[in-house]
Amino acid sequence: MKKLSLIILLTVLFAGCGLNKQARQIEALEKCTYEISSADSIYLAGRDVSQMVKNRTLELRNVPELALALFRKNIPLKARVNLTINNPTSAEASINQFEYIVLIKNQEIANGFVNQKVSVAPGGSTTVPVKVNSNIYSFISNGKTMEEILDFVRGGESGAAERKGVVTIKIKPTIDVGGKLVQYPGYITIDKELSSKILF
Numbered sequence: 743m744k745k746l747s748l749i750i751l752l753t754v755l756f757a758g759c760g761l762n763k764q765a766r767q768i769e770a771l772e773k774c775t776y777e778i779s780s781a782d783s784i785y786l787a788g789r790d791v792s793q794m795v796k797n798r799t800l801e802l803r804n805v806p807e808l809a810l811a812l813f814r815k816n817i818p819l820k821a822r823v824n825l826t827i828n829n830p831t832s833a834e835a836s837i838n839q840f841e842y843i844v845l846i847k848n849q850e851i852a853n854g855f856v857n858q859k860v861s862v863a864p865g866g867s868t869t870v871p872v873k874v875n876s877n878i879y880s881f882i883s884n885g886k887t888m889e890e891i892l893d894f895v896r897g898g899e900s901g902a903a904e905r906k907g908v909v910t911i912k913i914k915p916t917i918d919v920g921g922k923l924v925q926y927p928g929y930i931t932i933d934k935e936l937s938s939k940i941l942f
Contacts, residue, residue: 770835778934779826787811829862837915845910852876
């Protein structure tokens with residue numbers, strides 16, 4: 743695998759005699775599985791989306807904050823996406839920090855940086871909360887896209903037909919190689935089909 747070979751080469755350059763330990767850790771990182779386990783604390787233009795769904799008020803005429811945000815071309819989205827990392831190997835997998843990009847229907851809606859060390863024990867798993875904070879005006883200013891989002895969210899209402907959608911997160915980890923921070927080449931891509939019933 744080209745990526746693994748490149749990282750091992752960097753390990754040789756930076757770690758010298760520590761190659762075996764670092765190579766095992768890098769290989770563990772390569773073999774980990776990443777998944778979006780849940781998303782919560784979702785706020786759109788300052789309003790709790792789950793409450794809007796519960797109260798069946800998710801219409802522009804019922805959410806003046808959203809209408810005003812559209813007018814100002816500034817629609818803040820805040821959410822917490824819980825990223826679960828599973829390590830099936832016999833070596834510890836460790837990430838010192840990582841960049842992320844969140845996409846819906848292959849269109850970027852947010853990006854950011856998590857400055858948190860994450861260690862996953864052999865055979866273990868851990869969940870990392872990723873806080874999303876972005877202006878999504880360019881994403882939902884398209885009338886068709888906005889209607890699709892509203893249709894998806896309404897699927898969380900009691901008795902409504904379930905709706906599903908794919909959310910993608912791309913992460914670029916940074917790892918400690920021989921005391922130096924080295925960025926993983928390329929991105930690790932995680933696709934998750936979310937159900938409106940589960941999400942809301």
